[in-house]
Amino acid sequence: MKKYYWMSKPDETTEKRLNLIIKILGDGIRTVRNIAYKLYPNLHGKALDRKYNTTIKDLVKLRTSGRVRFEQIKEMRTRLSNPDGYQSLQDFMDRQEKEDLDLYYSLSIRPAHIKPFEVWYEKETVIDDFEGICMAYDVPSLTIRGKPQWSTIKKASDRLTDKHEILYFGDNDKIGHQIFETVQDYVHYLGCECSFLWCGITEEQEQKYEYLPKNARLDGLDNVDLHEIIKGSVLKYIDADKLKHIRKQQEKEKEDLKNYKLKVVKKSRD
Incomplete structure (x- = not known):
């Protein structure tokens, strides 16, 4: 350090x-x-x-x-986006109105995560891109911004464990890599020894998507390219078989909820 x-x-x-x-x-x-x-x-x-x-x-x-x-x-506190589905069908039913049962149910995908991990990224201008993909897989995400704030880093060091991995995305230039180094140093200084992985932008990605070498910025990529980079990195930390099982179970339970809702509505009318 x-x-x-x-x-x-x-x-x-x-x-x-x-x-x-x-x-x-x-x-x-x-x-x-x-x-x-x-x-x-x-x-x-x-x-x-x-x-x-x-x-x-x-x-x-x-x-x-x-x-x-x-x-x-x-100070302007950057907040963690922390999406997660329900732990079980009963957990969901205890929290929702009967009329909405089949509309909002989603089963937690966290059990399919290979290890605890979060996605951190440098640019506020691509929040929607990152959060959209992370929400689909119940992955916490955090905007670091150009100069990481100490309140944000302190909350992260308190929240994370040494088993966590941070998938980090930043600009592939000198400043981008300096920010990445600083973020790691600050988190480790505050006592959290979680690991960090630079997931993008890499020189290989620049070459693949035909951007100038050592020059690509996160908010300069085409949406299709950026989404593919994010999703490809996230899916490496998702167990495909477990994910398939969870989604299959979710569809079955949503169908059960729909049938239950019809019975409730019919009974109330009678």
Whole structure:
């Protein structure tokens, strides 16, 4: 793991600033911008913007060292998309209105997963593409965005186990691979030793779909190409026989629900 700025011991000036931030926060919750306003009440414009960036770095130091709780900083929280079907037919029936029984039933596909895994990807502009495929197979997915937020990484490190594998998708360029390395380092630093796998974009995929080498961006791919890359990676972690069995069982139970619904409706009319 490389040395990040927030790992170094603060000098005297920085330490005074950190202590002032701790005092401003107390036990409350604030945005980074609000803290910057309190620290630098006489600044505005570009001068304040520069100090705002300094405050972001100071807060990383404070949170990773445990001097400030992660949840004390308000920020745009990237949330995990966590689709899953019902554990059983009875589980579903206990939660739904009788009239809707045959419309919304889906059996969980998680038992067909070969191991616990999630899909993480760099671009917000392709959320629909990733979530659409991941929802079809009950795979949790997470948008990392350009600069991974510490609150997002902290939640992930608390949620994941060492048995999890992260299927990661990013731009095949220098910055894309740097983000991938940083995400791994941050998660591992917070104590979770889950494994990461770069699934795309790879040079082999660029060659297959006729994009320029070491240049393809996730949001630059044709939808058909991107969907094939995502689905191909996900299916490697799905037991095909178990998936087939689950879907067959689901169709049978949906038919049972339809028949049950007809009986209920008929009885209510009588």
